[in-house]
Amino acid sequence: xxxxxxxxxxxxxxxxxxxxxxxxxxxxxxxxxxxxxxxxxxxxxxxxxxxxxxxxxxxxxxxxxxxxxxxxxxxxxxxxxxxxxxxxxxxxxxxxxxxxxxxxxxxxxxxxxxxxxxxxxxxxxxxxxxxxxxxxxxxxxxxxxxxxxxxxxxxxxxxxxxxxxxxxxxxxxxxxxxxxxxxxxxxxxxxxxxxxxxxxxxxxxxxxxxxxxxxxxxxxxxxxxxxxxxx
Numbered sequence: 435x436x437x438x439x440x441x442x443x444x445x446x447x448x449x450x451x452x453x454x455x456x457x458x459x460x461x462x463x464x465x466x467x468x469x470x471x472x473x474x475x476x477x478x479x480x481x482x483x484x485x486x487x488x489x490x491x492x493x494x495x496x497x498x499x500x501x502x503x504x505x506x507x508x509x510x511x512x513x514x515x516x517x518x519x520x521x522x523x524x525x526x527x528x529x530x531x532x533x534x535x536x537x538x539x540x541x542x543x544x545x546x547x548x549x550x551x552x553x554x555x556x557x558x559x560x561x562x563x564x565x566x567x568x569x570x571x572x573x574x575x576x577x578x579x580x581x582x583x584x585x586x587x588x589x590x591x592x593x594x595x596x597x598x599x600x601x602x603x604x605x606x607x608x609x610x611x612x613x614x615x616x617x618x619x620x621x622x623x624x625x626x627x628x629x630x631x632x633x634x635x636x637x638x639x640x641x642x643x644x645x646x647x648x649x650x651x652x653x654x655x656x657x658x659x660x661x662x663x664x665x
Contacts, residue, residue: 451640466628469526473604473621474580480520481606481619485513486532489542490608490616493534510543514554517545521552528588528599529622532608535573535615539564542617561591572605572618581605585625585652587664594664600626600652629653 480486488509491499497506517530525547532543541560546553563569572581583603588595605620629644629652644653650663 465631466625469623469625469628470582470602470604473527473623474582476520476524477580477604477606477619477621478578480516480530480621481608483513483516485509485516486608486619489513489532490610493536493542493616494610513543514545517543518552518554521545521547526623526625526627527621528601528624529620531620531622532617533563533569533620534617535564538562539566539569539617568603568605568620569618572607572620573615575607577607577609577613579606584646585629587661588622598661599624600629600661 488499488502488504489506491501492504492506492509498504499506499509513532521527521530528547530545531541533539533541540562541555544555544560546555568581568583571583575581581604583601583605585600585602588599588601599622602623602625603620604623605618607618608616610616641655642653643651643655645651648663651660654660
């Protein structure tokens, strides 16, 4: 009878622990999903702002928008201001870019968040991104579709950025005449706080492991075990 009682109590405790962990992990996962869905709506708005269309028209017409006569530089400044205003209200967005297909996917406008302040990246520091997965996958999308990347460590000039920024990218394609791909608009999201919250909000004494679909650790009690696929 004592042995049976112990087994019943153990089963009850295990079931209670499982319910607690399931509720906790589902709530955290739902919060992350809501964040990405909100940014998906943001990118649909940003890809359709007049400044993105003005830049396209200016690039395709020797630097002058034939509709209102604005120069490429004027449209770029307007988009820089729009990106900066948007990022000021959304601290998880650490980078906003308009990237063209020309010149190996060269950035046309880029605003970075660097240790807090927002920085408009000057023309001489704009990079080519045509070889990156998010560019390749987004430029293939049909009109109206959006792209969300896997979570990985941000790279600049081909190298993992230090300190590490745990990043997801939300992007949408930009089309020219005849629905010919012109480029993409992309937001980089810093998901560090969201991932850290998975562990912070666990019941005391519990450990949590989060992996991507390939089984690589995104969250691990030993931080050295995370993002091995990038390091």
